[in-house]
Amino acid sequence: MEQIVLAPLLQVIFDKLANPVLQKFADYWELEDMFKKLQRILPLVQAVIQDAEEQQATDKSIRIWLSQLKDAAYKAEDLLEEFTYMQNYKPSLIPEALSQAKHLRTLLVYSEDGLLEVPSDIFSSFIYLRVLDLSGCQTKLPQSICDISLLRYLDLSNSHFDELPSGISSLCYLQSLNLFGCYNLKCLPSMVQITGLRHLNIFGCEALAELPQRIGMLVHLQTLPIFIVPIRLRKQDKWIRIKGHSLLPARLSELKHLNLRGELKIKHLERIDDVEEAKSANLRNKEYLESLGLCWGNKGEDLIMNPSSEANVARFQERKHHVSGPSEEPETHATTSNQDSAGEVLACLQPPKNLKKIFIVGYPGIGFPHWTLPNLTEMVLISCRVCVQLPFIGHLPLLRSLRMEGMDNITHIGPEFYGEHVVSFPSLQELFMRDFPSLRDWLIPNGKEIFPKLSKLVLRKCPNLVSLPLFLSLKHLEIQSCRSIILNSTEELTLLSTLIIEGFDDLSSLPPNLLRNNPHLTCLTIKSCPRLQSLGPDFGCLTSLKSLSIQWCEELSLLPKGFENLNALECFVISDCHSMEILPGNPLGGLRSLQILSIENCCCLSSISVGLQYLTALKHLTVMYCPNLAGLPDSLEHLSSLLSLAVISCPLLECLPEGLKHVKTLQSLEIRSCQRISDLPEWLDCFASLRTLAISELPNIKSLPVAVRRLTKIQHLSIQECPHLQRRCQKERGEDWWKVAHVPHKYISSSQQQ
Incomplete structure (x- = not known):
């Protein structure tokens, strides 16, 4: 022993x-x-x-x-x-030896893992520094940063500190301060001494509740993406702040002398109870302002007005912790009095004529002012739930995109929307409408041409709307959570390239001419139509179709006639079609261009046809959550282009088909939650190109085949929730360790990385 x-x-x-x-x-x-x-x-x-x-x-x-x-x-x-x-690999430290570089002008500190520690006195030596990038700083900033008296540019974006050093206001030559994504930052110090400041980026500073008083004295300031209207202080609260040497908040009137450029979002306009204060902001004379957001309540917290910022926003939202702050205030509900005052405030916030984009969020008024905005290209109205009339904007010559959401009281779209011109919305290309629960009629004025260039229409949650105008130029149509009768208005469309139909509880079949009249359709998605039984007899005419997705159509039991004629189809996803029992060979056999096939959660599916052998262009095959599927066809051997195969949660599947060993191109194989599989095949090394092997929740597999050792190109091996393999593949001491030791990246069990 x-x-x-x-x-x-x-x-x-x-x-x-x-x-x-x-x-x-x-x-x-x-x-x-x-x-x-x-x-x-x-x-x-x-x-x-x-x-x-x-x-x-x-x-x-x-x-x-x-x-x-x-x-x-x-x-x-x-x-x-x-x-x-x-x-x-602890958080990166700025080397103290760097302090010997007495005449350094630019210092950009890069931390590979995004964690940065700053020694307390490191900056005392850098008196000539002009540019400093410390983005990703994790803790408090050292007070010595305030010694860099000649600093022009300071980047502290995506950092975790909750306050800036009080002496930062002494950086009187500072021109740019980037605080983007500092989501823990609770307050700003007085900046009145930084008279040359031109750019102050506080986007994503979600804990920030107000701006410091006298920010309006920074007359050279050009960039200020967010202004927060403060809670109006009572006299005793003001006295308490003054006595405690705390800053008073900046009022909206401080925007008056600022010559801002680019974008500006004004938050918490419900806090304004003086119309004159709104007027004194002097927005109409800020001729270099391009994008303006006017937000009531908390609905504007996540509003992104600049699409180029979305990647950065996603980055800091992934990293941020929960912070309490103004975003946790209760939502503002409109009363009759603040409906009237909100209308007056909005009228006094008239934008400049050169404005290109406007966003109005949470507005509690009943109507919109008539503004002259000849250069406007984009308008967004969100959660204006009290409004009874849409704005008068049909005459705007350059408007290309219009988005309207959460308009509870709009019952009809009529003449007031289009205006008096013969051609209404002459340049509009995209129209997005969501959550219009009371909308019943969409009227078309006689003798008018409307939306002549409209190419994209997205209509969601309009349950009482029964018809649409005819938009002959439409190429992209998405209709979701509406009544099926509305689809009858789409049969005369002929230029569609993308069609998305989703959330129709009463739809049993598609309108007869919808597919027939759109032979150039390239993308078709049908989701959440539980009573849909037929896709119509004209499916075969869609010879340009490249992408088809059918999901959550529980009563659909057969693929449509003519399916085999979809010669251009490259991607086919069928999911949650629980009446589908078999994927027959003939329809699949004609899909010679198919590259992606995904079969998901079809609980009655018991067989996939041998027609797979004709899919010679197929690169990615996924079969998952099919509890009655007993096996895959041997015809997989003809899939000469297959790169990845994933088989997930098919409990009746006992083994991989032997024909699969002839697929020399396979690079990725994933098998998960197939409890009857007791062995991996010894011919696994036939996959000479395999780079990734992932197996999980296969409790009956006792050991790995020797073939794994012969997979010379494998880079990634993942073994999760396989108790026998977990034990046998333990580093250095497991019986199967020698079979996997050559794999560069191994992930064995749920908690161990080797």
């Missing part, structure tokens, strides 16, 4: 605890007390272990205990290895 020897392993652990690198890790994470305790206890444990090792031959219980302890010791060793790794 093999003896269990633990003493040498415990000595290794003891030596690692004394490692200076690990000591630094304990210091950094405040774990030094725990590490010291371990160092005291381990010698005592070693003595007990040595005694137990001598008795294990005669005492079975001691042997079991040693075996369990051995596993725990290996895990402890792995954990210490991970701690050492973390210490070596």
